[in-house]
Amino acid sequence: MKPAPKLAPSALLALGAVYTIWGSTYLALRWLVAEVPALLAAGSRFVLAGSALLAFALLRKPKAAAAEDVPSVRPTARGLFFATLAGSLMFLVGNGFVSLAEKEVSSGLAAVVCGTMPLFVSIFGFFLGEAPSWKEGLGLALGFFGVAVVGSGSLNASFGAGTLLLLAQIGWAIGSLVNRRFGKEMGSGLFPSALQMIGGGLVTVVVALAKGERFPTAAPSALAIGAFAYLCVFGSIVAFTAYTHLLRTVTPALATSYAYVTPLVAVVLGWSLGREKIGPATIVGGLLVALGVALVLRGKRPKHA
DSSP states (O other): OOOOOOOOHHHHHHHHHHHHHOOOOOOHHHHHHSOOHHHHHHHHHHHHHHHHHHHHHHHSSSOOTOOOOTTOOOHHHHHHHHHHHHHHHIIIIIHHHHOOOTTOOHHHHHHHHTTTHHHHHHHHHHHTTTTOOOOHHHHHHHHHHOOOOOTTTTTOOHHHHHHHHHHHHHHHHHHHHHHHHHHHGOOSSTHHHHHHHHHHHHHHHHHHHHHHHOOSSSSSOOHHHHHHHHHIIIIIIIHHHHHHHHHHSSSSHHHTTHHHHHHHHHHHHHHHHTSSOOOHHHHHHHHHHHEEEEEEESSSOOOOO
16 A cells, blocks of 8 residues: 655645634634624735735746746636636635624534535535545544534524524635636736735625725724734735645645634634633544544645645
8 A cells, every 4th residue: 555645845834824824813803803894804904915915926026937836927817707706705705704603603613614614625526526535535524523522512503693604614615616726727826816815805895895894983902903914914815825825736625624723723722822721522622633634634635746
C-alpha cells in the first residue's frame, strides 16, 4: 500500500492559516456586530479588503511565465461573472446568514450546522465528478460528529434562525465549488480572491442597504475598530486568499476541513480569555475532530498538490 503523497509546503501553510485565523474571527465578529449592523459590516470589510488586494495585484511585477501565480494573467469577462457569483454565495449567503442567525442561536448549534458545510461540498462535488475517497468520507463523518459532540450542550434555535444557518452552509459550499471549477477564468495570483471579495462584498452592501441597515452615527469603540481591521487584514485578505489557494491545489474535503477545526479554536480562545469552560464533551469532540482531519489529510490528493 503506497503512502499518501505529501502536501506541498504552501498547502500546509494555507491550512494552518485558515484553521487558526478563521477560528479566531468568531470573537472579533462578536465585538464588531455589537456596534455595527451585521450585513453592512461584512460587506464593507470585504469590499475594502478586496480593493486593497486588487491594488496590490495590479502593482505587482510579473514573475516568470511558468509561475503559477503570474499576476499579469487577468480575468476574463466570464471570470468576473463567476467571481461575483462565488463571492455572493460565500459572503452574502455564507457569512451574512450566519451573522444574522447568531443574534438568537446558541454557539453550539452554530458550530454543528457550520460543520455540515464540508458534507455539502462532498455531496455537490460527487455530482461534478469529484467524489471523496473512503478515508475522506470517514474523516468528514467523524469531524461532523466531533463538532456535534462539542456543541451538544446548547442546541436550541428558532426555525428561522436554523434555516438561515443551513442555507449559509449550502451557499458557501456551492460558492466554493464555483471558485474551484471556474477559478482559472478569474485570473491568476491574487486576482480571484480580490474579485470575489469585491463582487460579493458589493452585493452584500446593496442587500444590507435595501434591508434598512445603516452605519451608526456614533463613532465605534476602539475595540470594534480593531476587530474590523483584524477581520479585513487577517480574516479576509490572508485567510480567504489561503482558502482560494487550497481550493485549487487540494481536494474539496481537505480544503473545507477547516469547518471542523475553527469551532474548536474558537472554544479554546474563549476558554483562554476566561469566558467559556471546557468540559468532557469538548475534549472528546476535539479528539474526534483531530482523528477526522487526520483521515482527510491521508485521503487522496490531486497530482499537482
